[in-house]
Every structure is written in structure tokens, then in C-alpha cells.
Amino acid sequence: MASVTLRRLAKRYDPHGRPALEELSLAVNDGEFFVLLGPSGCGKTTALRCIAGLDEPSAGEVLIGERDVTRLDPAARDVAMVFQTHALYPHLTVRRNIAFGLEVRRVPAAEIARRVQQAADRLGLGTLLDRRPGELSGGERQRVALGRALVREPQVFLLDEPLSHLEPTLRAELRAELLELHRALHTTVVYVTHDQIEAMTMGQRIAVLERGRLRQVGTPAELYGRPADVFVARFIGSPGMNILRGRGRGTGDDGGVVDCGAFSIPVSLERYEGEIYLGVRPEHVSLVAPDQGIGAADVRGVEPLGPDTLVRLDGGGEPLVARLHGIPDLRPGDRVGVKLDRRQLHLFDAAGARLG
Amino acid sequence: MRKPDGSRGSRGSWGAWLTYALALPLAILMIAPFLYMVVSALMSEPDSLRHPVPDNFTGALVALPFGRFLLNSLIFSLAVVAGQVLTSATAAYAFARLRFPGRDRLFLAYLCALMAPAIVLVIPRFLLIDAFGWVDSYQGLISTELVSVSGIFLLRQFFRTIPRDLEDAARLEGAGEWTIFWRVIVPLARPALATLAVLAFADQWRSFMWPLVATRSSGMQPLEVGIANLEGVYHVSWSYQMAAAVAAVIPLMVLYFVAHRYFIRGIEQTARV
Ligand SMILES: Nc1ncnc2c1ncn2[C@@H]1O[C@H](COP(=O)(O)OP(=O)(O)OP(=O)(O)O)[C@@H](O)[C@H]1O
Numbered sequence: 001m002a003s004v005t006l007r008r009l010a011k012r013y014d015p016h017g018r019p020a021l022e023e024l025s026l027a028v029n030d031g032e033f034f035v036l037l038g039p040s041g042c043g044k045t046t047a048l049r050c051i052a053g054l055d056e057p058s059a060g061e062v063l064i065g066e067r068d069v070t071r072l073d074p075a076a077r078d079v080a081m082v083f084q085t086h087a088l089y090p091h092l093t094v095r096r097n098i099a100f101g102l103e104v105r106r107v108p109a110a111e112i113a114r115r116v117q118q119a120a121d122r123l124g125l126g127t128l129l130d131r132r133p134g135e136l137s138g139g140e141r142q143r144v145a146l147g148r149a150l151v152r153e154p155q156v157f158l159l160d161e162p163l164s165h166l167e168p169t170l171r172a173e174l175r176a177e178l179l180e181l182h183r184a185l186h187t188t189v190v191y192v193t194h195d196q197i198e199a200m201t202m203g204q205r206i207a208v209l210e211r212g213r214l215r216q217v218g219t220p221a222e223l224y225g226r227p228a229d230v231f232v233a234r235f236i237g238s239p240g241m242n243i244l245r246g247r248g249r250g251t252g253d254d255g256g257v258v259d260c261g262a263f264s265i266p267v268s269l270e271r272y273e274g275e276i277y278l279g280v281r282p283e284h285v286s287l288v289a290p291d292q293g294i295g296a297a298d299v300r301g302v303e304p305l306g307p308d309t310l311v312r313l314d315g316g317g318e319p320l321v322a323r324l325h326g327i328p329d330l331r332p333g334d335r336v337g338v339k340l341d342r343r344q345l346h347l348f349d350a351a352g353a354r355l356g
Numbered sequence: 357m358r359k360p361d362g363s364r365g366s367r368g369s370w371g372a373w374l375t376y377a378l379a380l381p382l383a384i385l386m387i388a389p390f391l392y393m394v395v396s397a398l399m400s401e402p403d404s405l406r407h408p409v410p411d412n413f414t415g416a417l418v419a420l421p422f423g424r425f426l427l428n429s430l431i432f433s434l435a436v437v438a439g440q441v442l443t444s445a446t447a448a449y450a451f452a453r454l455r456f457p458g459r460d461r462l463f464l465a466y467l468c469a470l471m472a473p474a475i476v477l478v479i480p481r482f483l484l485i486d487a488f489g490w491v492d493s494y495q496g497l498i499s500t501e502l503v504s505v506s507g508i509f510l511l512r513q514f515f516r517t518i519p520r521d522l523e524d525a526a527r528l529e530g531a532g533e534w535t536i537f538w539r540v541i542v543p544l545a546r547p548a549l550a551t552l553a554v555l556a557f558a559d560q561w562r563s564f565m566w567p568l569v570a571t572r573s574s575g576m577q578p579l580e581v582g583i584a585n586l587e588g589v590y591h592v593s594w595s596y597q598m599a600a601a602v603a604a605v606i607p608l609m610v611l612y613f614v615a616h617r618y619f620i621r622g623i624e625q626t627a628r629v
Pocket residue numbers: 013014019020038039040041042043044045046047084194
């Protein structure tokens with residue numbers, strides 16, 4: 001077990017193109033389940049490969065525990081990785097797949113057999129040991145890939161979107177299994193995903209990446225409750241935060257107003273004037289009679305989810321989503337009034353960074 | 357092999373019939389010269405169409421040191437195949453995966469060598485083995501054939517289709533380049549290696565020009581050269597030649613029948629690049 005520290009890590013594949021990673025600094029605690037979250041192409045795999053030593057960073061350092069491993073061979077870093085593609089050896093049985101790393105390191109045969117059996121028991125692979133990867137289902141393959149990492153008893157697990165190829169129910173099941181495994185082993189895990197639900201449900205802390213840049217690090221509650229910028233605000237949550245673009249102006253005494261589209265929204269704004277982004281989560285938007293609230297909007301779509309319903313609105317050109325309890329009696333074309341929970345507004349400056 | 361798709365009702369079976377109808381004339385066209393060869397090997401001279409005589413086979417065997425030719429062919433072909441598979445696999449792995457300066461340019465240079473007609477290389481090769489004093493010896497016959505550019509090309513294409521993550525996974529688990537090569541790449545490339553081996557064997561078994569130049573005595577000559585000499589050394593015997601040719605072709609046919617599954621899979625896989 002060990003912590004993982006990245007210091008101003010950068011990676012540039014193409015000397016003229018956009019870097020895949022820019023000055024990424026992170027500190028993953030010993031024993032933590034840490035999630036790297038971001039849209040496709042943001043550099044998540046690249047970050048993992050740099051930690052594993054499969055890619056050499058263009059700049060910066062990687063520390064595992066107290067040890068600087070930046071120039072070390074992958075094999076010397078004592079990390080195990082589950083690849084996005086699983087990367088099981090198709091010509092070997094499940095047993096040999098799991099044993100491969102131990103065989104290569106010349107662990108005695110009896111010890112190998114014992115550890116393979118232990119990993120197989122833990123993951124429920126007992127009956128599959130003599131099959132080949134081609135004869136397994138997606139979920140079973142996933143477990144074998146995990147088993148191969150587990151059997152090495154590494155200091156750090158690197159998991160690259162291990163569940164992304166699976167169907168939703170199986171995914172939820174394996175999510176729980178993974179967390180249980182982590183609870184049992186207390187090993188440091190760096191878990192990569194592009195799925196914010198996965199990140200929110202699994203991560204003790206989450207780092208959000210976008211185009212190779214770190215946007216925010218924090219607990220799920222921090223990311224949801226205090227997004228550091230517009231990107232994180234939109235990315236976390238399903239659907240993400242409503243972001244209205246407007247202009248702030250002071251009203252004198254104790255605050256100001258943001259004008260966006262058809263809305264005039266009073267905010268506790270001290271000294272900010274000019275362009276501004278105002279964010280509000282769908283659950284903090286409520287609907288009232290058309291002549292009440294901050295302004296009127298047209299209903300564009302109604303999406304009942306069961307316990308609640310998403311209502312898509314158009315307020316004079318500004319799109320807005322409200323999450324309402326139950327299944328309200330609304331139809332596209334209806335005209336409604338919009339009310340926002342004043343205590344739950346987020347303000348961002350013109351560059352997208354959080355204000356206050 | 358896959359069964360013809362007859363299970364999907366009349367349309368499927370009509371398709372199968374059409375396939376056979378088109379394939380049959382081609383098959384006849386391919387096999388006719390071979391049948392002719394077998395038939396004329398069984399005929400006596402001069403009017404070979406009336407009395408089939410199996411004696412020609414024994415005749416050919418007696419008239420020539422046939423066993424010696426066969427042994428030479430086997431030694432020559434097998435040694436070259438082993439060498440070519442080994443050199444092609446290692447070189448192809450380097451060209452496909454290792455990083456070193458000038459790699460792709462070097463590969464291109466090799467490909468250019470492929471463009472040179474084989475005949476152009478005969479004289480330099482001969483001068484080379486002559487300089488070593490290897491004319492009319494196995495080492496002279498074999499050594500110049502040990503590297504096959506087309507073999508390197510074939511395997512390089514195949515290796516490039518092997519997912520990189522497999523190697524990286526092995527690397528992370530502590531495997532060095534040799535371990536990765538022997539325990540991951542080679543087992544995965546078995547169909548391609550088998551394809552290369554069969555193609556190379558057929559190529560060497562039938563090779564004529566180089567053995568003709570590189571050998572002098574009948575003790576060193578492989579079958580193809582020996583059979584051709586039948587004409588010069590002894591009275592021209594058409595039936596003998598055909599009989600010898602049939603005998604020479606048999607090992608190749610056995611090889612094809614044994615290996616064709618592997619072989620076809622290998623060709624399919626490399627063609628999918
Ligand atoms: N070997 C490579 N050579 C050149 N560019 C690369 C290479 N690998 C990745 N990139 C580029 O680096 C950027 C980050 O890629 P990376 O694979 O880290 O993304 P990711 O966040 O893992 O995406 P995904 O969720 O789709 O897996 C991308 O723009 C990608 O095109």
C-alpha cells in the first residue's frame with residue numbers, strides 16, 4: 001500500500017499538437033479509492049500509463065509512496081493495471097492468465113497455485129479456471145482481468161474504465177463488488193471513468209480532467225455542491241447544472257440582479273458587474289404560475305423518470321431543466337413561471353471560474 | 357471448414373450450387389496438368405496412352421540417386437524454413453514494435469530489396485559463397501536463403517494487429533522483451549507463422565535456379581535440379597521425368613493437406629490488416 005503523488009506531470013505525444021496532459025498535480029492518499037473523471041480524450045488513460053510507467057512523461061514526476069519512480073521500469077513500480085480493453089492473453093487459460101505475472105517473476109509453483117486459487121475464490125472464478133478468454137462473457141472477462149491484478153498483491157491498483165463495456169445492471173453489480181474488494185484490501189486504487197455516476201458512487205475523492213487539465217479535486221459532495229467552474233458544474237450531475245449566461249448589475253443596497261434572457265434573477269452579488277454565468281441545479285428550479293417567479297418560460301419537453309420528472313424549458317432563448325417530484329400534469333407548449341431556490345445559486349465569472 | 361450455407365432454404369442452396377458451378381471448372385483447370393503428369397508417369401514410351409506401367413516409378417528411382425535428391429531437398433527446405441521463420445519473426449517484431457532510430461526507413465530499404473528480381477541476386481550470392489569456399493555444400497546452399505523479406509513483411513503486418521495492451525500488460529507484470537516475444541507474440545502469431553512456414557517450404561521445395569548454381573555434384577542436388585538433369589545425363593525419358601515429378605510433388609501435397617486449415621486462417625488474418 002502506498003500513496004501516489006503526481007507533480008506537474010505533463011505528456012505530449014505530438015510535439016506540435018495539444019498536450020494530452022498539462023501540469024497535472026495530484027496527491028492520492030494511501031488506501032484511498034480515487035477516481036479520475038473526464039470526457040473521452042481528456043487524458044485519463046495517459047495519466048494512468050504515466051503512473052504505470054508505460055508512457056514516459058514529458059515533464060514532471062511520479063511518486064509512489066516516498067519513492068520517485070519517474071524513471072523506473074513499469075515492472076519495478078509494483079503497480080497492477082486493468083486495461084480499458086482487459087488485455088487478457090487469448091491463448092492462455094484463465095488460470096495461466098492470472099498466473100502469468102507470477103510465473104514471469106519466478107514465484108514457486110506451489111505459491112502460484114495458492115495465490116491463483118485465492119484470487120479465483122475471491123472473484124468467483126473457480127469454475128472458469130480452465131477456459132480461455134474467448135469462452136467467457138464480458139463480466140467474467142472483467143473479473144479475470146481484476147484477478148490478474150489482484151494476484152500480484154501490488155501497492156497500487158490502476159483501473160482504466162473497467163466497467164465501460166458492460167450492460168448497466170452488471171455494471172451496478174460489479175461496482176458494488178469492487179467497492180467491497182477495496183474495503184477488504186485497503187489498497188490504493190486509481191480508478192478511471194468517463195461516467196460521472198460511477199465516479200460519484202465509487203470515489204472517495206474525484207479529480208475532474210478536461211482536455212488534459214485538472215479542473216477540480218474533491219469529494220463527491222464537494223464537486224456536486226461547490227463546482228469550481230462551469231465545466232465541472234455541467235459535467236457532474238445527470239442532467240448537469242443549468243448554466244445561464246447573463247449580465248450582473250448592482251441594485252444599490254444589499255445585492256444585485258443578473259439579467260439573462262427573459263429572467264431577472266436577484267442575487268447576493270457584492271461588487272460584480274458585467275458578464276456572468278449563473279448556475280442552478282435542476283432540483284432547485286420549481287414551476288409556478290406564469291406571472292410569478294423570476295419570469296415565464298415555455299415547456300419544451302417532459303421526461304418522467306418515475307420518482308421525479310425532468311421538464312425542459314425555454315425561457316426566452318435560455319434553455320433550462322427543472323427536476324420536479326412525481327409526474328406533473330404538463331405538456332410541451334404550456335407556459336409556466338420559473339422560480340429558483342435563491343440559496344442554491346452558483347455564480348461563475350466570464351472565464352467560467354467560481355465566484356465566492 | 358465451414359459448411360455451405362444450405363440451411364437457409366432454397367435461396368441459400370441455390371447460392372451454394374452457383375458457387376460450386378463456378379468453382380468446378382476452375383478446379384478442373386487447376387488439376388488437369390497434374391492428372392496429366394500422373395497419367396503420363398504411368399504410361400510407357402513411346403505410345404504412352406495404351407499401357408500404364410508402374411515400372412516407370414521404379415525406373416526413375418533406379419536411374420537416379422533419387423533418395424539422395426529427396427534427402428537434399430528435405431535438408432535444404434527444412435533448414436531454410438526454420439531459418440526464415442526465426443529471422444522473419446524476430447526482425448518483424450523489431451520492425452513492428454521496438455523503437456529505434458531509423459526503424460521505418462530501414463524497413464523501407466528492405467522492401468526495396470524485395471523489388472529486385474531474384475535472378476539479379478544469383479551472381480552476387482554465388483560470388484559470396486565462393487569466397488567462403490562453400491560452393492557445392494549445404495552451408496552454401498542454405499546460408500543465403502535464411503532471410504526472407506516477404507516473410508518479414510507478412511509477419512510485421514500481423515504483429516501490428518496484435519493489441520499493444522497485451523504487451524503492456526505483460527511488461528507491467530515484469531516481462532522483458534524476450535519474454536513478451538516468446539510468451540505473448542509468438543503464440544498469438546502461430547497461424548501467421550504456420551502460413552509463412554508452408555509458403556516458404558513450398559517455395560524452397562520448388563526452387564531451381566539457386567540450387568542449380570550453388571551445387572555441382574549430384575550428392576548435393578535437391579530433387580528439382582536432379583530431375584532436370586535426368587534429361588542431360590540419361591536418354592530423355594518423358595515418363596521418367598513425370599514419374600520423378602510426381603514423387604517430388606507428393607511431400608508438398610501432404611504438407612498442404614495437413615496444414616491447410618492453419619494456412620487459410622493465417623492468410624485470412626493477415627489479409628484483414
Ligand atoms: N499513443 C498516442 N499517440 C498520440 N496521441 C495519443 C496517444 N494516446 C493518446 N493520445 C491522445 O492523447 C489524448 C488523451 O488520450 P487518452 O487516451 O489519455 O484519453 P482518455 O481520457 O483515456 O479517453 P477515453 O475515455 O476515450 O479512453 C487524446 O487526444 C489522444 O488522441
